[in-house]
Amino acid sequence: MSDLNQSALQKDTGMTTEKIQIDTLVIGAGQAGVAMSEHLSRLGVAHLVLERKRIAEAWRTGRWDSLVANGPAWHDRFPGLEFEGLDPDAFAAKEQVADYFEAYAKKFNAPIRTGVDVQQVQRNAGRPGFTVETSEGVIEANQVVIATGPFQRPVIPPIAPKDERFTQIHSAEYRNPQQLPEGAVLVVGAGSSGVQIADELQRAGKQVYLSVGAHDRPPRAYRNRDFCWWLGVLGEWDAEAVQAGKEHVTIAVSGARGGHTVDFRRLAHQGMTLVGLTQSFNDGVVTFQADLADNLARGDENYLALLDAADAYIARNGLDLPEEPEARTMLPEPACVTNPVLELDLAEAGVTSVIWATGYSADYSWLKVNACDAKGKPQHQRGVSSEPGVYFVGLPWLSRRGSAFIWGVWHDAKHIADHIVKQRTYLAYRDASQRQAEAERKARPDGAYADSHAPKLSIMGVS
Numbered sequence: 452m453s454d455l456n457q458s459a460l461q462k463d464t465g466m467t468t469e470k471i472q473i474d475t476l477v478i479g480a481g482q483a484g485v486a487m488s489e490h491l492s493r494l495g496v497a498h499l500v501l502e503r504k505r506i507a508e509a510w511r512t513g514r515w516d517s518l519v520a521n522g523p524a525w526h527d528r529f530p531g532l533e534f535e536g537l538d539p540d541a542f543a544a545k546e547q548v549a550d551y552f553e554a555y556a557k558k559f560n561a562p563i564r565t566g567v568d569v570q571q572v573q574r575n576a577g578r579p580g581f582t583v584e585t586s587e588g589v590i591e592a593n594q595v596v597i598a599t600g601p602f603q604r605p606v607i608p609p610i611a612p613k614d615e616r617f618t619q620i621h622s623a624e625y626r627n628p629q630q631l632p633e634g635a636v637l638v639v640g641a642g643s644s645g646v647q648i649a650d651e652l653q654r655a656g657k658q659v660y661l662s663v664g665a666h667d668r669p670p671r672a673y674r675n676r677d678f679c680w681w682l683g684v685l686g687e688w689d690a691e692a693v694q695a696g697k698e699h700v701t702i703a704v705s706g707a708r709g710g711h712t713v714d715f716r717r718l719a720h721q722g723m724t725l726v727g728l729t730q731s732f733n734d735g736v737v738t739f740q741a742d743l744a745d746n747l748a749r750g751d752e753n754y755l756a757l758l759d760a761a762d763a764y765i766a767r768n769g770l771d772l773p774e775e776p777e778a779r780t781m782l783p784e785p786a787c788v789t790n791p792v793l794e795l796d797l798a799e800a801g802v803t804s805v806i807w808a809t810g811y812s813a814d815y816s817w818l819k820v821n822a823c824d825a826k827g828k829p830q831h832q833r834g835v836s837s838e839p840g841v842y843f844v845g846l847p848w849l850s851r852r853g854s855a856f857i858w859g860v861w862h863d864a865k866h867i868a869d870h871i872v873k874q875r876t877y878l879a880y881r882d883a884s885q886r887q888a889e890a891e892r893k894a895r896p897d898g899a900y901a902d903s904h905a906p907k908l909s910i911m912g913v914s
């Protein structure tokens with residue numbers, strides 16, 4: 452077990468022998484937990500962050516080997532620290548992102564305890580606060596902030612067959628092309644993960660089939676500005692609600708090889724076979740929906756809409772950014788689009804592995820409070836849950852489009868920390884009779900003694 456801040460812990464007694472009391476407990480030390488800790492520290496809220504593995508573990512070991520951040524270093528970071536030794540326009544490798552958050556936490560001496568698994572959170576009966584069971588003992592907290600990540604459990608849809616004839620893995624288990632057996636690969640899902648993995652496999656010499664559903668496909672950069680900049684100035688990161696009909700639309704972007712626009716037609720012209728949405732598996736034969744051309748066309752619409760909005764923004768503000776008419780030229784339709792594959796016999800096609808790049812879900816079964824709906828989905832408003840004192844941070848669309856991304860989570864964490872402090876102010880209110888009783892108590896000769904022994908939630912770490 453390693454600690455960033457021993458002072459956050461109860462001397463050296465260990466959590467197993469003594470119950471820890473803390474004002475605010477943050478669960479998870481990914482980017483969301485680190486951001487939360489920074490804001491709580493700034494506001495003087497005593498808190499402790501518990502992390503079952505290491506800081507930013509998802510970036511260190513939960514992603515494939517070659518992954519780099521999807522946004523450039525100047526954008527995909529917190530306001531208080533730049534990436535050391537990295538060009539602002541470069542894309543940080545996953546280890547650099549993990550190192551960044553570790554350095555960030557050290558910068559303000561975040562009270563993080565690693566190697567502690569939170570196993571249950573329960574509201575106390577008849578008294579305020581929560582009892583939290585962990586692998587190292589019990590903690591009592593007034594508030595609990597859940598920063599356990601939006602992408603916890605890999606989701607493989609029920610159409611996945613139980614078929615020993617080929618290897619099946621989720622994108623969460625993918626590390627590199629060498630890990631797969633000889634033979635062709637079907638990648639199901641063409642969001643940022645699926646398309647980047649498919650591209651890497653093809654570059655490693657594999658025959659790749661890529662199943663493409665509905666997607667947004669922003670240009671990597673346009674007129675000398677990265678799409679992260681465009682989404683920022685056009686207010687799209689701050690969009691507060693998913694557009695109707697776009698609930699299941701993934702975003703296909705890539706920072707790989709210095710960053711490039713995801714162009715499905717280019718991948719097809721380089722030899723990849725694009726197919727529509729994967730529909731079913733039946734005795735080694737996969738069927739695909741006849742929606743590939745439509746999905747690509749809608750992706751193009753999204754791409755061109757951003758170029759139009761960018762051009763209008765430049766004109767409106769009289770910016771001097773070079774024109775880029777070639778960005779509007781589309782490659783001709785490849786054969787796999789004009790004559791789509793609707794059925795594929797995997798053995799005949801030499802497919803020996805299927806990679807499910809089909810997303811993740813969260814698991815809050817350990818959270819025994821009234822903060823989730825009947826389906827286990829968090830119920831909250833900007834992270835303030837339906838159970839007073841329980842907060843969520845880091846979820847997609849928690850408050851806006853940017854919420855699950857590095858820069859966005861920092862702003863959501865700030866809102867939640869402010870909310871915690873506001874609630875404390877309300878709770879500190881005393882009416883006239885209480886104020887008078889308190890004044891009388893303090894005026895008594897034994898008042899000071901009584902005060903210093905009054906039971907209170909212990910203040911550890913930052914206060």
Ligand SMILES: Cc1cc2nc3c(=O)[nH]c(=O)nc-3n(C[C@H](O)[C@H](O)[C@H](O)COP(=O)(O)OP(=O)(O)OC[C@H]3O[C@@H](n4cnc5c(N)ncnc54)[C@H](O)[C@@H]3O)c2cc1C
Pocket residue numbers: 478479480481482483484501502503504505506507508509510514519520521522527567568569570598599600601602644844845846855856857858
């Ligand atoms: C493949 C991929 C690429 C991505 N690329 C980018 C990108 O380039 N830019 C960007 O802005 N975003 C990106 N994201 C989105 C997002 O930034 C990351 O998923 C990020 O890791 C989420 O941070 P988080 O702190 O919310 O969750 P996590 O990083 O998942 O952190 C949660 C932490 O909580 C811990 N934990 C969970 N349960 C418990 C428990 N019960 N007790 C104790 N600890 C617990 C976990 O060990 C983990 O360390 C990407 C996501 C994926 C999947």
